[in-house]
Amino acid sequence: MxxxxxxxxxxxxxxxxxxxxxxxxxxxxxxxxxxxxxxxxxxxxxxxxxxxxxxxxxxxxxxxxxxxxxxxxxxxxxxxxxxxxxxxxxxxxxxxxxxxxxxxxxxxxxxxxxxxxxxxxxxxxxxxxxxxxxxxxxxxxxxxxxxxxxxxxxxxxxxxxxxxxGSASPTPDAVRQRQAVEAYLAAVRSGDFEALVSLLAPDVVLTADAAATPAHIAVMLRGSQEVARAAVASALRAPFARVALLDGTPGLVVAPRGHLRLVLAFTVDGGRIGSVDVVADPARLRGLEVSLADS
The missing domain is CATH 1.20.140 (Butyryl-CoA Dehydrogenase, subunit A; domain 3)
Structure with missing residues (x-):
């Protein structure tokens, strides 16, 4: 040859x-x-x-x-x-x-x-x-x-x-939280303001660290109407968001091309979302344990 x-x-x-x-x-x-x-x-x-x-x-x-x-x-x-x-x-x-x-x-x-x-x-x-x-x-x-x-x-x-x-045996509370998180993400993706309002507790609080906002200033929003408006405005992130476990609790990861940029951590009480914590600070992200949510 x-x-x-x-x-x-x-x-x-x-x-x-x-x-x-x-x-x-x-x-x-x-x-x-x-x-x-x-x-x-x-x-x-x-x-x-x-x-x-x-x-x-x-x-x-x-x-x-x-x-x-x-x-x-x-x-x-x-x-x-x-x-x-x-x-x-x-x-x-x-x-x-x-x-x-x-x-x-x-x-x-x-x-x-x-x-x-x-x-x-x-x-x-x-x-x-x-x-x-x-x-x-x-x-x-x-x-x-x-x-x-x-x-x-x-x-x-x-x-x-x-x-x-992650956890092989999700608790009933974790299952309910995942359902609420999935419904939140679906409503943001579709721009369904009324659905978001119905998912949020009337006195819901959203906090976002400085790294998560365009102006690089930490913010706090109160009330279902205001938080729902902010969620609809963040729809650009939705295609990159997926449900995952954050320190064992269902939340959302925003990961363009699979690289973590931002997370949304939720508290859910009685089927309604009581708080949303938006985290993009690299040091805080590194401190989180992220694992797959059960299918």
Whole structure:
């Protein structure tokens, strides 16, 4: 076989793996541009490697991409960096940029709430969970990537799994709160002012920290009419909002492209919403434990 034929064959073999590698990298990084960069980096390494000596190219590529992603996650953790394609501060601008529709499709395919939870994990936890639970990679293959024992890697994935799944037995109060939160989100999305008023207690209080408001000033609103008007005015955020557990209690996460920007925490009494706490301050967001709401 000539060198040209060999290169062409290698390229075809890599392209056959590209979709899987891209999906895996996206789940580990939560950023489409960074996932594409990781896969391209893997191709560069592959094209300069003697792949004839590689027994299982798919498994080898999985390891290469996983190591690249782990380095990105560790660098991001060290510098507290957001993914580069999520650096635009205004929600309205998130529809611009490169391939915004594909970003939305990818995020929805994985689940925005799941991406938020994955983003809260430590790099090693995220890698172990994604590779094992989402791509069926054995723990004894993941362990060398992390530089840990198989048992320690298993524990990392188990810890991540508990964070992802949250409480397995929601209380009746939690079920009622989730129903109220879902109804609130549906009313905001449809702009149904009357439905919102009926969901809110007459003396409901909404507080929002400075990071959550366009003027960067903390606000407090009182009364169902005023809070309902503010909720309708915030409809731009609604497409990015999903129900999740905030410290074990149903609330809303607003996560363009799956990266947490803002949460709404609720108190519900007698089926009506008594308070709404809107939080966007990064330090407060980092202090929250976010997990998936039960289906």
């Amino acid at each position: 000539t060198s040209v034929d060999a290169s062409d064959l290698l390229a075809r073999r890599f392209e056959a793996e590209r979709g899987r590698l891209r999906a895996m990298a996206y789940r580990m990084l939560g950023s489409l541009s960074e996932a594409d960069d990781a896969v391209q980096d893997a191709w560069v390494r592959t094209s300069t490697t003697d792949v004839e000596a590689i027994e299982n190219l798919g498994a080898w590529l999985t390891t290469v991409v996983a190591r690249i992603c782990l380095n990105v996650l560790r660098t991001r953790e060290a510098h507290r960096e957001a993914p580069l394609d999520d650096a635009i501060p205004e929600l309205a601008d998130l529809r611009s940029g490169s391939d915004p529709e594909e970003e939305a499709v990818m995020a929805d395919a994985v689940g925005l709430a799941l991406l938020v939870v994955l983003d809260s994990l430590q790099p090693a936890e995220r890698l172990a969970f994604v590779l094992h639970d989402m791509f069926d990679v054995p723990f004894d293959s993941i362990a060398p990537i992390l530089g840990k024992s198989t048992e320690a890697t298993r524990q990392l994935a188990s810890r991540a799994r508990r964070r992802v799944k």
